[in-house]
Amino acid sequence: MILLDTNVIVASLNLDASRHRECRAVVDAAIGRRLPGVVFARVLLEAYAVVTDSRRVRKAVAPEPAWNDMEALAHSVPVIYPQRNALNEFARVVRTRPPKGQDAFDAFIVAQMRAAGVGSICTLDSQDFVGYEGVSSETPDATLQRFGLVP
Amino acid sequence: MQLNIYIPKGRADILRALDRASRETGRQKSDLVLEALERYLAENSRELGRYHMGETIRWRRGDPHEGRLKGVK
Numbered sequence: 460m461i462l463l464d465t466n467v468i469v470a471s472l473n474l475d476a477s478r479h480r481e482c483r484a485v486v487d488a489a490i491g492r493r494l495p496g497v498v499f500a501r502v503l504l505e506a507y508a509v510v511t512d513s514r515r516v517r518k519a520v521a522p523e524p525a526w527n528d529m530e531a532l533a534h535s536v537p538v539i540y541p542q543r544n545a546l547n548e549f550a551r552v553v554r555t556r557p558p559k560g561q562d563a564f565d566a567f568i569v570a571q572m573r574a575a576g577v578g579s580i581c582t583l584d585s586q587d588f589v590g591y592e593g594v595s596s597e598t599p600d601a602t603l604q605r606f607g608l609v610p
Numbered sequence: 611m612q613l614n615i616y617i618p619k620g621r622a623d624i625l626r627a628l629d630r631a632s633r634e635t636g637r638q639k640s641d642l643v644l645e646a647l648e649r650y651l652a653e654n655s656r657e658l659g660r661y662h663m664g665e666t667i668r669w670r671r672g673d674p675h676e677g678r679l680k681g682v683k
Binding site: 465469470471472473474475476483486490491492504505508509510512514515516517518519520524527528531532534535560561563564565568 | 648649651653655656657658659660661662663664665666667669670671672673674675
């Protein structure tokens with residue numbers, strides 16, 4: 460399973476994003492089950508928060524269409540909800556690669572991935588996930604190549 | 611998990627076709643039904659929107675949560 464990260468979902472919706480094309484291709488492939496993409500409920504909320512926030516994008520999307528898209532994604536791609544074991548996994552992350560401040564949010568994504576058996580994350584910030592045991596990160600281009608989806 | 615489906619008499623031919631496909635492919639009927647359902651859902655999923663949001667201002671995963679920390683001293 461491959462977790463679609465928030466930034467990939469946001470760029471897939473934003474025609475003006477420099478990586479829109481490859482992000483959209485990954486999200487569409489996940490919807491079409493051409494790659495085993497999953498989302499976390501939290502990632503959908505983060506994407507919604509970003510696209511509706513004019514501090515994060517120049518032209519924010521109105522709440523209703525933004526949520527319609529998150530809902531459509533949730534209907535098409537498996538959604539994984541937080542699991543009790545994620546806290547145990549987070550404790551392991553704290554012991555092996557202690558996060559500080561804002562890094563805790565990425566670290567908890569890793570903990571959730573490990574708890575749910577999600578092996579990799581497709582993200583535009585693959586460096587943020589280097590060095591965590593049991594998970595790998597890859598760019599949308601790399602994901603598309605891995606599944607033979609490069610045009 | 612189990613899914614029980616009512617098959618009306620008039621559509622019994624679908625079940626016969628499923629039996630045949632299962633015999634010919636050597637695959638479980640439930641596996642074939644799930645595959646067909648998965649394909650149907652994927653083909654009928656709504657296309658996501660596309661918006662001109664302009665430049666995305668760099669943000670970190672914790673940023674959307676920052677409002678929750680207001681008032682922490």
